[in-house]
Amino acid sequence: MDREELGAWLRLELTPGVGNATARKLLAAFGLPDQVFSASRQALEQVVSPALSTALQSTPAEFADRLEAAWQWLQTSPQQRRVLTLGDSSYPQSLLHLEDPPLLLYGMGAESVWTRGDLSHCMPHSLAVVGSRNPTAQGAVNARQFSKALTQAGLTIVSGLALGVDGAAHEGALDGASPDQLATIAVVGTGLDRVYPKQHRDLAHRIAQHGLLLSEYPLGTPPLSANFPKRNRIIAGLSNGTLVVEAALQSGSLITARLATEQGKEVFAIPGSIHSSQARGCHALIRLGAKLVESAQDVLEELLPQTSVPARATAADTTPTSAPEDSLLGALGFNPVGLDALLARTGLDTPTLQARLMELEIQGQLARLPGGLFQRMALG
Numbered sequence: 001m002d003r004e005e006l007g008a009w010l011r012l013e014l015t016p017g018v019g020n021a022t023a024r025k026l027l028a029a030f031g032l033p034d035q036v037f038s039a040s041r042q043a044l045e046q047v048v049s050p051a052l053s054t055a056l057q058s059t060p061a062e063f064a065d066r067l068e069a070a071w072q073w074l075q076t077s078p079q080q081r082r083v084l085t086l087g088d089s090s091y092p093q094s095l096l097h098l099e100d101p102p103l104l105l106y107g108m109g110a111e112s113v114w115t116r117g118d119l120s121h122c123m124p125h126s127l128a129v130v131g132s133r134n135p136t137a138q139g140a141v142n143a144r145q146f147s148k149a150l151t152q153a154g155l156t157i158v159s160g161l162a163l164g165v166d167g168a169a170h171e172g173a174l175d176g177a178s179p180d181q182l183a184t185i186a187v188v189g190t191g192l193d194r195v196y197p198k199q200h201r202d203l204a205h206r207i208a209q210h211g212l213l214l215s216e217y218p219l220g221t222p223p224l225s226a227n228f229p230k231r232n233r234i235i236a237g238l239s240n241g242t243l244v245v246e247a248a249l250q251s252g253s254l255i256t257a258r259l260a261t262e263q264g265k266e267v268f269a270i271p272g273s274i275h276s277s278q279a280r281g282c283h284a285l286i287r288l289g290a291k292l293v294e295s296a297q298d299v300l301e302e303l304l305p306q307t308s309v310p311a312r313a314t315a316a317d318t319t320p321t322s323a324p325e326d327s328l329l330g331a332l333g334f335n336p337v338g339l340d341a342l343l344a345r346t347g348l349d350t351p352t353l354q355a356r357l358m359e360l361e362i363q364g365q366l367a368r369l370p371g372g373l374f375q376r377m378a379l380g
Contacts, residue, residue: 001083001088007063008033011063016060020101029047070083106216108192110209113212127158127242131143132278133164135246139165146169146172152176153307155303159187161188162228169184170207186214188214190215190223191222192219194223232256232259237259241302242256243270244282266302267291268299269285271286275336329365339372365377
């Protein structure tokens with residue numbers, strides 16, 4: 001894409017009153033953006049309102065600065081950066097089926113991604129992995145382990161780079177990917193010249209080297225709350241199915257699951273404790289027909305029926321433990337529990353119990369939660 005072509009698409013996107021739907025109407029009527037801008041007022045008014053036709057014949061105030069920023073961004077690393085338009089052969093074909101496909105997509109990723117044709121061919125099998133920004137310790141482990149196992153089986157993991165489940169899913173995918181595999185795609189709610197949240201700066205750099213970062217928002221776009229639910233349609237659109245790891249009833253992850261259902265795609269959910277608010281969204285999805293998932297194989301049976309994973313990523317603890325640990329782990333169960341309840345269940349004195357709990361925590365079999373609670377970790 002040369003600077004003039006980029007400028008035409010940017011100008012269309014930046015014209016006040018022109019959203020994705022209106023842009024598609026104009027493109028359908030006139031062809032490429034430069035033909036929209038060369039059309040007469042009379043011709044434009046056959047498609048849009050007189051006010052919008054006037055706007056289309058004026059250059060947006062911020063256009064020159066936005067074009068310069070985008071062009072310089074592309075030139076800084078031309079092998080890793082792209083701006084994909086609706087007319088681009090590399091544009092993900094799966095997004096064209098959305099009611100509101102992005103007019104432009106900014107992409108930054110491994111050089112090999114851009115040499116394989118359109119993104120749909122780069123990721124023939126993909127799964128969105130989403131969930132709470134504040135997962136339980138077990139939820140974070142599940143997100144990472146499931147994503148690792150599913151990537152090893154050949155899936156590309158799609159998520160949103162948010163704190164919690166999203167970040168764990170990207171990490172697991174990067175852990176499990178082969179060198180030539182598109183491990184993971186992060187669909188973000190800011191411009192690609194920013195990383196949000198800042199805690200994921202290093203993770204974003206890893207994804208840029210071994211996966212792909214995508215955004216429909218122009219460079220310089222800050223983290224605006226309205227943008228994050230909107231980007232969920234892209235996460236669902238890029239994926240063959242959606243796995244919800246943990247989610248409260250009002251979680252944005254349920255938006256992604258609903259969008260996946262509307263697109264006719266499979267929805268999976270990992271069940272959790274009946275006492276955990278972070279499990280209620282998953283339980284609600286299961287009641288509505290989502291597939292209950294206990295292992296990575298449960299997902300593969302739907303998406304890749306002929307594939308199996310050598311080591312099962314499960315939501316249940318199958319790790320053998322020594323005899324002394326068995327007793328305390330059994331008393332812990334898999335629900336968060338307080339010290340007083342453990343004292344009653346085990347009959348141990350307080351110093352002994354606290355010492356044992358510390359041992360299990362060091363071994364990674366136990367997590368300390370807010371409120372003085374403990375939770376057994378299923379490490380599968």
